[in-house]
Amino acid sequence: MNKHSSSNGTVLGLRHVALASALCCAGLAQAQTDSSVTLYGLADVGITSVSGLKAGTVTQVASGIMEGSRWGIKGTEDMGGGYKTIFTLEARVELDTGASSNRPITGSQLSDRFSQAALLGLPSDVALGLPVGTVQGTVNSIDAALAAQYGVNVNNAVFDRQAFVGLITPVGAVLAGRQYTPAYETFGTYDIMATQSALSAGQIVQFPAVFEIRTSNALSYRIVKDGLSGAFMYAPGEVAGDAGKGRLYGINAGYKTDVFSVGLGYNTRNNELGEKSLTSTVLGASMNMGSSKISTLVAKIKDDNPNGLSTISNLIAPAGSLAPIVAFGNLVESKFVEAFKQDGTLFHIGYRNVIGPHTISVAYNRYDDKRPANADVKSYGAAYTYALSKRTDLNAVLVRFDNSANAQVAPGGNGYLGGVTASAGTDSTGVAFGIRHRF
Template sequence: MNQSAPSNTLKINMCHMALACALCCTSLAQAQTGTGVTLYGLADAGITSVSGLKAGTVTQVASGIMEGSRWGMKGNEDLGGGYRTIFTLESRVELDTGAAGNKPISGSQLSDRFSQAALLGLPAALQPAVAGVDAALAAQFGVNVTNALFDRQAYVGLVTPFGGFLAGRQYTPAFETNAAYDIMETQSGLSAGQIVAFPAVLEIRANNALSYRFVKDGISGSFMYAAGEVAGDDSKNRLLGLNANYQTGNFSMGFGYNTKNNELGSSSLTTSVFGASMKFGNDKLSGMVIKITDDNPSGMSAIAPLLTPSVGAATATLVQNAFINAFRQDGTLFHIGYRHVTGPHSVSVAYSSYDDNRPANADVTSYGVAYTYSLSKRTDLNAVLVRFDNQNLAQIAPGGNGYLGGITATAGTGSTSMAFGIRHRF
């Protein structure tokens, strides 16, 4: 789900998890020996061409075709007796500009259903007020728009014989399950989360998070509590999450769940992920269903105070309620994918569909193919072809793992993306 706009929720830049099976992170940490700090990273860039945008077809150099480019530091210290301390600091970097964040290919344009007074159920005379709200929302539409230094991960932890305890900015449990059962592991514009980039249906990362992780006899899982840290009310902006995974032989199945409160403390974005996969020699088949609800979208309470000086309290509240209704979510995302690997060649095909149950009925489907040729264990060439079919008021354009495609020219307009890139890990 590659996702960033009015909040971290919308960072569905679908950044690939180095922990695609992050449920097993504690066992990986236990497997390390000695003490030290490792500098690591990934450089991924190429050329992408996206059709259906307001400017027509846009061709550009982009960072993050398959995975978001990044560099980081990780370390561990063996304390003896099965105990170990670990840490990770991971920073995003855009190879095309050297920046730490980026904006969608389509720019700051928002979907018609969020930018046209009539589609919001408001009188045409309130279009200027709507435009003012859109300008504030669009300023936050992108990847790492705050330019945080370690936007991807920043945590420290203690691994014990009975599990791992981590504190800091981390991937959420539901996102980890999504990454494990997306055949693309969130890589490229073909990944499932690309079609629900705005508004996003999943919190990818959480700040101020405490988590517990365990791995034992094919069963793994995690629990997360992310504090909202609002003085006087710890329920505001709070996130709770959990996941569980069972693996035996070539079969795996898992469940992930996130629920977050908005800035007022009301239950907001809630996401449940169910997935399963099976390996057959060089082949893998994976499927996933994600249920999304959000009756109290985050960030909307700031609209009325923003507009009151210019339109009055009553009208400002009317506009705010219209945006709250527009950003509510009730939908189901389906995904199925297949991958075949032989020698240096890897071919993946996937089909994803989002069924929107809200009045906008903004249904989207995506399908396509991704090909990878490995030049070595650390370097590969990639080609991705993906088609988005938008229906009714849907208006999503495909991006990559490190960037958002954005919005098509008009509601119901489809979009095709072709991307070619090189990826190097160090």
């Protein structure tokens, strides 16, 4: 999957990610029947208002304010002796449209540093001896192709969220299929929002994505025992003749007591050329204090060989092109590769308090971009949930995004991306009210 797609990047819900990392823990190990199949899901919709966009303040009905709406089927069969088979098929659904995919609030608009030729570091038309508008026009055409992958489940996969089958044994579980990655599970565990709402730390690093959220064609081994947990994942790129192209490795480990927990997660993926690409390392810790919880995490992001950009020159200079055209194509491709490289640190700290039906969460997030672009972003705000019942709650979220001179991220929700603000350095405020029902 292209890492520039938010279904892979972005930034989406973890309430059910626990399912992936705890497949062999007590909840599944205590099935009441020898075999069962369950239909389940979550419906989350509300109204959101986001400022600082090109269109001004945009108000809309959105699906996935707190968590991405979905439906799924899961099953288990107890074969005795500590062995069980399990499966999960989980599909996305957009309650506002009925579709299975969505685009950011700002559509195909990309940040200025990806869409303006001068900010990409490209020479002018005059310097290259080209007709006026050639360089920017070329950038625009490439941006259109990149923006087509900027959204949630843009390929309209049916079971885009999860699709796997597994075997639970007395010494752990083995799973195969589309799954959440180990580093992202660690991130979701120590994000006080559990990736819910625009207040989640992942919202400020939407594009390029800093995490592989889920990956297809994955094999994993997972174990949970006496407070210790761990997972290892291998996902081959499945490219004929070169198993290293597109390959992902991931691992996590954690320790948990009733009061304290700590965890470490790591993912690394190769790009389409087999070069080491997006690598994410997450360290988190949390402490429970009765009705309250405090959680913090630090994630190191590195990508020197961005995925999916090696064919840009071919779009500009098809086979047989003259040498000057080939040289121009190579130049443009090199500038896009440089712009999409990543080197930064994501920091998060949050606090949550639960009193009866009331849940209040506050959080502060910061991304320190160490690239020349220095596109630092920070966000802070509060979220409130009122439980009408065990399955239904009302939610309110207020969040502020502060963009540095070269950043322009806008708030979204758990199930969708906010996109970008009107221009680099423009800040944004998001307000959302929603209702969520689980079944």
